[in-house]
Amino acid sequence: MRRSLHVPALLGLSLSLCMGLAACQPADAPTADAPTVAAPADAAPAPQPGIAVASQQGQARLTVVASGLSHPWAVAPLPDGGFLVTERDGRLRRIGADGQVSAPLAGVPEVFARGQGGLLDVALAPDFETSRRIYLSYAEPGEGGLAGTAAAYATLAEDRLEGLTVFYRQEPKVDTENHFGSRFAFDGQGHVFISQGERTLRPLAQDLTKLQGKLVRLNLDGSIPEDNPFVGRADARPEIWSYGHRNSQGLAIDPRTGRLWESEHGPRGGDEINLPEPGRNYGWPIVTHGINYSGQPIPEAVGREKEGMEQPHHVFEVSPGLSGMAFYTGRPGRPWNDSLFLGALAHRCLIRLQLDGDRVVGEERLLEDFGERIRDVRLGPDGNLYLVTDEKDGKLLRLEPPQA
Numbered sequence: 001m002r003r004s005l006h007v008p009a010l011l012g013l014s015l016s017l018c019m020g021l022a023a024c025q026p027a028d029a030p031t032a033d034a035p036t037v038a039a040p041a042d043a044a045p046a047p048q049p050g051i052a053v054a055s056q057q058g059q060a061r062l063t064v065v066a067s068g069l070s071h072p073w074a075v076a077p078l079p080d081g082g083f084l085v086t087e088r089d090g091r092l093r094r095i096g097a098d099g100q101v102s103a104p105l106a107g108v109p110e111v112f113a114r115g116q117g118g119l120l121d122v123a124l125a126p127d128f129e130t131s132r133r134i135y136l137s138y139a140e141p142g143e144g145g146l147a148g149t150a151a152a153y154a155t156l157a158e159d160r161l162e163g164l165t166v167f168y169r170q171e172p173k174v175d176t177e178n179h180f181g182s183r184f185a186f187d188g189q190g191h192v193f194i195s196q197g198e199r200t201l202r203p204l205a206q207d208l209t210k211l212q213g214k215l216v217r218l219n220l221d222g223s224i225p226e227d228n229p230f231v232g233r234a235d236a237r238p239e240i241w242s243y244g245h246r247n248s249q250g251l252a253i254d255p256r257t258g259r260l261w262e263s264e265h266g267p268r269g270g271d272e273i274n275l276p277e278p279g280r281n282y283g284w285p286i287v288t289h290g291i292n293y294s295g296q297p298i299p300e301a302v303g304r305e306k307e308g309m310e311q312p313h314h315v316f317e318v319s320p321g322l323s324g325m326a327f328y329t330g331r332p333g334r335p336w337n338d339s340l341f342l343g344a345l346a347h348r349c350l351i352r353l354q355l356d357g358d359r360v361v362g363e364e365r366l367l368e369d370f371g372e373r374i375r376d377v378r379l380g381p382d383g384n385l386y387l388v389t390d391e392k393d394g395k396l397l398r399l400e401p402p403q404a
Contacts (some may be wrong), residue, residue, distance in 0.1 A: 056364055057335035058402025065386075066099040069394035074121045074324065075387070077380040079129055084156075085388060085396060086136070088118035092161070095396055107154060107161030112139035112147040115177025123184040125153065125220070132156045137182040137194060140166075146173035149180045149196045167222025168194060168239070170211045176200050183251035183324065185260060191225060193217050193241065195248035195262060202285040202300060205244050208236035213284060215248065215262060215276050217241040229279030244282040244309065250325035250342060259358070263322040263342060266290035267298065271319040272312035275358065283309040289317060314353070314360045321346030324376030326385065328401070335402035341385060343374035350374050350387065350399070
């Protein structure tokens with residue numbers, strides 16, 4: 001069940017020249033994520049007519065909302081029709097519904113903008129319309145070149161963030177530049193989940209005294225829920241929800257069930273989707289479907305399964321480079337209903353997984369001919385999907401689902 005977007009011939013020809021070697025790099029290769037110079041503050045695109053997107057379930061339409069962004073990492077649609085977009089080199093911008101891009105907002109925390117580090121996820125608090133609170137995840141610099149994933153919340157004003165509060169820090173900080181994660185998900189019960197990576201230090205994913213390679217669960221103010229699975233254990237961090245994760249860049253709650261879904265990069269092969277349960281071990285690096293980028297086996301791996309370690313809910317034997325994810329549900333009888341969308345960095349496309357309950361029953365690849373790295377995908381309040389492309393000339397895109 002696969003089909004790609006067919007765009008006009010001239011567009012396909014112009015984009016094909018830029019796909020070359022970059023598409024063959026590992027999705028999380030450090031050279032692929034180097035920061036670049038930001039766009040001018042007043043950059044705004046001319047109106048775009050939209051591009052027809054052929055899908056198995058009808059014709060969708062793709063529109064460039066804004067361009068000229070510097071490696072955008074996440075998009076958060078706002079209730080007023082605008083957007084917040086993070087740029088990995090440390091800028092947070094507002095983009096209007098008309099595509100007008102603001103100057104960088106003041107009050108953003110200092111970030112470790114090296115390798116894959118920088119300003120990462122942005123999400124609206126569940127009570128955003130009254131509190132104006134937003135959440136940011138980022139690579140936080142430490143002494144002597146060390147860094148770690150961190151999370152903060154702040155109040156969104158017109159051109160700045162106010163009252164920035166860092167409520168989570170990955171400990172210990174380490175001297176590597178990759179695998180920071182990181183996404184937020186809110187469960188509607190007063191908790192926030194934060195995904196992370198193991199910072200390329202594979203054994204740390206299995207060490208419960210360290211926070212690398214862990215999915216953590218906190219109260220919205222950063223305090224630790226009393227029912228977290230490792231609370232009260234001297235040999236484990238109480239923030240941990242699940243462990244044995246490699247580099248998780250996708251996290252979302254299924255609106256139909258309230259269940260948490262997570263995606264993570266495998267090494268060379270073995271990108272995973274998991275449904276993380278409290279206290280469970282998801283295996284990295286002991287069990288994996290992938291191998292090292294060198295072609296050699298993962299040194300610690302014993303195979304694809306081991307007693308006491310969870311199997312992926314869904315696995316990609318060839319790594320697309322999974323990034324942000326979003327559910328499209330609650331639209332019975334409409335095309336794409338009950339779908340999970342995932343950005344793909346290495347394969348430069350948008351993946352649509354058709355769901356039957358929790359089961360993945362089909363797969364469709366969209367935007368393959370567009371040829372850009374899809375870093376994030378979100379469902380907007382207008383029912384459209386919004387994507388950002390992780391490129392030097394990054395774009396905010398609107399994808400309107402098929403109507404029939």
